[in-house]
Amino acid sequence: MLRVIEETVEYIKRKTENFQPEIGIILGTGLGGLVKEIEIEHQLMYSNIPNFPISTLEFHSGKLIFGTLNGKKIIAMQGRLHYYEGYSMQQITFPVRVMKGLGIENLIVSNAAGSLNPEFKKGDLMIIEDHINLQPENPLRGLIESSLGPRFPDMSEPYKRDIIAKALKIAEAVEVKCHKGVYVAVSGPNLETKAEYKYLRLIGGDAVGMSTVPEVIVANHAGLPVFAISVLTDEGFPEDLQPFNLDEILEAAAKAEPKMTEILIRLVAEL
Ligand code: HPA
Numbered sequence: 153m154l155r156v157i158e159e160t161v162e163y164i165k166r167k168t169e170n171f172q173p174e175i176g177i178i179l180g181t182g183l184g185g186l187v188k189e190i191e192i193e194h195q196l197m198y199s200n201i202p203n204f205p206i207s208t209l210e211f212h213s214g215k216l217i218f219g220t221l222n223g224k225k226i227i228a229m230q231g232r233l234h235y236y237e238g239y240s241m242q243q244i245t246f247p248v249r250v251m252k253g254l255g256i257e258n259l260i261v262s263n264a265a266g267s268l269n270p271e272f273k274k275g276d277l278m279i280i281e282d283h284i285n286l287q288p289e290n291p292l293r294g295l296i297e298s299s300l301g302p303r304f305p306d307m308s309e310p311y312k313r314d315i316i317a318k319a320l321k322i323a324e325a326v327e328v329k330c331h332k333g334v335y336v337a338v339s340g341p342n343l344e345t346k347a348e349y350k351y352l353r354l355i356g357g358d359a360v361g362m363s364t365v366p367e368v369i370v371a372n373h374a375g376l377p378v379f380a381i382s383v384l385t386d387e388g389f390p391e392d393l394q395p396f397n398l399d400e401i402l403e404a405a406a407k408a409e410p411k412m413t414e415i416l417i418r419l420v421a422e423l
Pocket residue numbers: 264265266267340343344360361362385386388401
């Protein structure tokens with residue numbers, strides 16, 4: 153694993169003239185618009201990067217972007233990898249190891265998620281304060297290289313409280329409503345049944361989605377502070393569950409995205 157990470161890191165350094173990123177950003181489904189705000193210096197397609205898995209969803213374009221955002225050197229992953237696409241958990245989280253190898257000091261993650269909390273409406277933002285992992289595999293299973301992180305990583309603060317506090321202050325300053333809550337990760341790709349939405353709410357979830365947690369586990373294992381934010385694109389309220397419609401989800405993500413982008417642009421300056 154170490155050798156493979158190093159090979160990829162070396163390739164990227166060569167191709168980006170030793171670009172030194174400070175922050176990594178993983179952009180979720182329908183949330184690639186932040187890229188427009190980056191002064192781009194280099195771009196690499198996943199398909200051209202040695203050992204990188206290739207994103208299969210047509211609305212995930214699969215690019216690593218290197219540039220400056222509000223004065224900070226960042227790498228952005230446009231197009232994340234999902235377990236339901238068939239990748240292993242180690243493949244999904246490989247880019248996090250590579251970004252860590254390139255020197256990032258913080259990781260920002262965004263996603264589209266379904267609301268479970270009746271007070272959190274479609275189009276709202278939710279900062280992830282904690283998570284429940286219901287995905288069937290763990291990215292750290294079988295890992296033996298102790299230089300990558302501890303055998304039993306602590307998860308008492310997977311999402312850094314001081315970064316959350318900064319983001320909430322920013323949200324208030326720019327007058328964007330922003331909840332805090334618990335994200336439940338499921339494998340997908342099917343959406344939840346009414347009984348499942350009810351169960352996920354009962355066990356303490358505020359939002360549900362099919363991503364994020366593997367990357368967050370690996371970031372914590374690697375000692376990277378994480379900030380994560382969900383755009384709530386649909387409402388998983390069992391009493392009034394509407395049939396799932398991907399176009400509506402993407403539309404809701406596109407509509408709410410500028411609010412998230414505004415918070416993230418200001419947040420990177422404070423990291
Ligand atoms: N469930 C799971 N994943 C999701 C949802 C949902 O309701 N909305 C967006 N991603």
